Structures are given as C-alpha cells and as structure tokens.
Amino acid sequence: MTANAHRAVPVPAAPTRGDTRRRVPRLTTTSGVMTYILIALAILLPVPYMLQLPGPVFNTLGDYQGKPMIDVSGAKTYPTDGRIDMLTVAVSGGPGRDTYASQALGALLHSKETVIPTEAYYPLETTREDVAASNAVEMSSSQDVAVAAAMGQLDKPYKVHLLVGEVVPDSPAEAKLRKGDRIISVNGKKLDSDPAAARVMSETVQSSDSVDIVVERGDEDVDVAMKPETIDGRKAIGISMKQDFEFPIDVSFNVEGIGGPSAGTMFALAIIDELTPGAMTGGKHVAGTGEIDPAGNVGPIGGARQKVAASTARGAKLFLSPADNCAEVIEAADQSKITVARIDTLDDAQNAVEKYAAGDTSDLKKCPADGADNNEKGQ
Template identity: 50%
Template sequence: MSESAGSRPEISGKRPRRRHDGAVVSGILTYALVIVAALIPVPYLIQMPGPVVNTLDEVDGTELITISGTETYEADGELNLLTVAVAGGPERSLNASQVLRSVVAPSDTVVPTEAYYPLTTTRDDVTGQNSAEMASSQATATAAALGELGIEYDSVIAVSEVVAGSPADGQVQARDHIVSVNGEPIGGDEAAAQTVADTVRGADTVILGLQREGEHLEVELEPADIHGQQMIGVTMSQAYDFPFEVTFNVDGIGGPSAGTIFALAIIDELTPGNLTGGKAISGTGAITPEGAVMPIGGARQKVVAAADADSEYFLSPAGNCAEVLEAQGSSELTVVSIDTLSDAHAAVQDIAADRTDELPSCTGGDEQR
C-alpha cells in the first residue's frame, strides 16, 4: 500500500545538519561595525560636574585668598566656588560611545565643539583664554567687593595686547596705561575705552598719552585698515590700582564664573565676624566691576556639584534660574536668585541670621521676592 500524498515523510535516525556559517559571519561583522562606529572620533564635548572649592579655606596649606596691606578678619564657613569639568574639545577628541553615555546621564551636557570653539582653536588657545578670564574675574571681583564696601580705588584703561605689524606695534606696549587721547584726559571705565575706539575710527592721526612704569609718554599713530575697520592695533581692558593687595591661590581653574563668590569671600575677610554664619553656601556668577551678576555656562553641572558637596544654599544668577531649577539635585538646595553683588551680600547675611523666609528665589527664570 503506497503512502498517500498528505502523509508525513519517513524520519531517519540522523537529524539534518543546520548551516549557521552565514549567520555567524554576519553577526561578527555587525558586532565589529558597532565597535568601530563607537570608537570613531566625534566633534562634541561633554560638560560634567567638577571640583568644589571653598574660598574661605586653604589650598595646599595656603589661603585661597590672601589680603595684605589692610586689616582683615578670620572667616569661617563655606563659600564654595563651583567648576565644570570638560571632556573633549580642541585636540582632545571623544568617541561616539563616550558621547552616547553622557547623552543619557542627567548630570552631563553634550554640545558640539564648534558651539564653543572655532575650528582653528588649539588646546593652548583654550588654556590661555581660560587663564585670562580667571585673572580678569579676580580683578573685577576685587573691584566689585571694594565698591560694595565703599572702599575707593582707581581704575585705568590698560593695553592688554598689541597686534603685530599694526600702527601701534613698536610704539605701544602691553600693560601701558592710556590716560589721554588727542590731549583729552580719559577715565578708567568702559566708556573710556569706547572713547579711544571712537576717536581712532574718525581720525587720520591719533596722539595717545601713556603711563609706562611711572613715566608719561605721548605717541602719534596713524590708524590703518585692520579687518575692515580703522584701528591702531591695540586691545584694551580695565586695570585697577587698589589700596591694598589681594592675592588668589587658584591653579587649574579657568573662566569668569567664580567672580561673585570671590567678591563675597573678599567682603568676608574685610569685615568683622563670619559672613556665612558657618553655613554651607555654594554659588556661581560672573561679575562686573560695578557689581552686576551675569549668567554663566554649565549651571546644570554646578547644581549637581553643590548638592553632592552637601551645600545648603545655592546662589544663582537670575538669568540661569530656569536651567538651575531643572538640574538634578536642585530640590536638595535652597536656590537663591541674585542680580547684583548687593543682592548676594544681603542674602548671605540673611542666611547667617536664619532670616530665610523671604530670600529671593528662582521661579522658572524670574526672581520672586
């Protein structure tokens, strides 16, 4: 009797051999491609919470801020400056796997490198810029602190850089103080620098009055076209003549964002008692010589750092409020919104005295009093 068309075929004692060679090879290739893709350099940098430094404490046995030439007072408590660690950037490429890990990390921020640095920027450029911004923040913090305390000081317009091959090259030197232009005395504020620039743009000849190491000089310059503008080829900045010396022991930290905390620490050392009342206060904010507190980058990472350091209070520039409130760890802190050094000074005094019910707070970017 023959087998019907719909019956099952006879099964032998040996199972048919399955071929996996193609699938195995495909899987290996896919895995290898994933590995290679993960290691490809990508043009991004990662911002992460950095070290927390108490400006009222010592660093390697030396006070972080030392004031000499006037009476000072011992300060206690915590006025913490906050930092942002950066991975990647010019000459320090990251790979895709590093970036992907930080994309999902709530404490990190991934940004295109070009958002911060032009393509031609070198690592030395970054280091130099950060150092210059830190030095500037120390000087402006000192000016703001003295202004808050009503202590007089002098300011001048100084030459910070001379462009090689420009009309000023060979006649003007870095660190010269510009005291007059075409015979007209100028002050030491930002308006004075603008006066010099405006005069240069509208004149065939400019006579600069300079102070160089105590000597008065006059130099005559003919402005030239530089990058499409009439210039003499100098970069100007404010410099200060303070009635006493303020020295900062800060290494390996750059940028302008410590200005507000520096100013508060100087105020603490120049006034009797403990400004903080022994409280743990962290904060951030660039500052102007007039005491205006400016928003900064990396606020999200600084909140995380402050919370991890067990700070009780966080002083935030009003312009950073929205970012601060969204940051991991903000619920563990009392966030205080500040627009000026006077705001920050008053807030710290209130914190020290436990008058915290009416501290100005962040509410989605606006200050609430």
C-alpha cells in the same frame, strides 16, 4: 525502445533537515559578528564634541593644598566660618583630547552632563596649550576684578589704569598705539583711574567717526588720532584693552591649576567676608557662580547644570545663580535640597547669603519656577 530508454535521470538529493540547520547558523553568525564589529567601531570612534561634567568644589574661605585659598593683608581682617564654595566644570574632550561616541551617548542620558560641539567653544586650530593659557589669563583677570568689585562694595577707593593690550595688524591703531600704552583720555573724556574706563572707551569708539586718544608712553604723553573701521560688524580701532589695578590692600590667591573667570563673584564675597566682622554665612554652607565686573555686575557662565549638581552633592543649601543661567539651573536643581537665589549684582549675592545666614529666605530674589528670566526685584 533503445537501451537508454529506461535509464534513470539522476536528481540532486534534497538537503536533509540536519543540513539546513548547519548552514543557516553560519550565515547568521557571520552577519551578527559583522554587526557587532560595526557597532563597536561606531561607539569607539572619536566625535567632535566635548562633555561637561561636575568638577571639584573649593571653599574660598578655606585652604587649598595646605594654604589659604584667599589671603588678605594690608588691612584688618576678621575670623570667619562656614563655606562659600566656588565650583568648577570638568571637561572631557576638546582640543587635543578625544571624545568617543559611547561617551557622548552616555552623557546624553545623564542629567548632570552636557554634550556640546567643540567648535561652539574653540576654533578648529585651537590647541590644548591655547586652552590652558586662555584659562590661566581669565582666572588671573577674574581675581583682580573680584578685588575691585569687593572694594567697590565696601566703599574702599582704588585706582585702575587702562592699558593697550594687543594691537591688531593692519588696523587703524597699528603704528599709532603700542602694547603697554596707558590710555589717559579719549575724545576729551578722562579715563585714567575710572573703573568704567574700558566700557567708556569701547562706547566712544563705536559711536564716533574719529577718535583722539591721549596715552602715556614712558615719560611723555602722546596724542594720536584715528578713524575707527568696521571690524566684524562693529566699529573698532584694532586694540585689546587691559586693566591695571592699584588696591589699598594686598590679596593673594592660591588657585594653581584652576582656570576660567566664573569664580569672580565667590572670590569677591570671600574677600568681603574677611574684611568685615562676623561670618557672612553664619557658619552655613553656600555655593554659587558668576563672572563679575569691577562695578559688581554679575554675568552668566558655562556649566551651570554641572555646578548646581556638584554644590547639591557637597551639601550646600543655597545656590547663587546669575540671572541669565536661571533656566538651566532651575531645570537641573533638586529644589527639595537646595534653594536657588538669582543674583544680578554682588550686592544681591551678599544680601542673599546674609538673609540665608539669618534663617530668612522668604524675600530672596529667586529664579522663577519655569526658569524664565524675570527682571522684577524681589522675584
């Protein structure tokens, strides 16, 4: 044997139990920290969604910032009592404002909040200033239309003139109609002073291969003819229309900072209440929502879930819901605390409030229990 035959071969020592305990936690800790960081980053990332939350509530029969919310003059008015609440929706996110994933996840678990894609409401290029301007225009328009609806409900005559709003470039109307033209007739149908003029104008254009329009421009009448073109799937001549009202009374609204069209029905009810003897509510607390047209038809609005939640929280016992919002309202309403009445028209709304004031809600026109639409009267 050589001298090296008995030399021991060195074998690496196995790590002791203590060594293992020291090394494994370091890897686990590092992995855990990275996981928490990634989760935190995901939660704090902005997402393209808006959150709808219950907003402030305003009594249309009361004051706002020290002044009457609705001030009627030019006719005899009567003292009233109770509350006819208009409701608002607070929006988190949207153009110019970020919504974070954590907020969206929290809202999904909250029955009073709704998460909606921003693009479902606004084109990508919309700015915060665009939103504010649009809301202001819609609020102003809803005020005029509310007065018109109230005048119709009270059988008080008024005049309405249909004006050309904007003219779309490269449309049939370009160079023929101008912003501010007062539309007198279309295809021989007189429109001036007709509350339904906008609808008649739209229906005539969509059903005609050519239209002959007479407008008042300055001190003269101008006759223009054109052929509608298909724009976005429907016949059009390329104008927006604006209504200019002449009322027998003056109504001023103190609603600075509040936007959108959904208070129209509540405004109309408050005006009727001020112009008729006695308190429509009987001193009770009602709330509701709904866009309205000059003929008194009530249309659906956004944020119905938030609005019924806000009205319940403020103590209202009757909620007026547009028919097309029934499903959302019934799902969100605590019907042990608030009665939901379905309204298709301003007349429905007034009848519901007066019946509630008299203590009889047995034959109210109600949203069906499953929230489905129901067109039968008295249901």
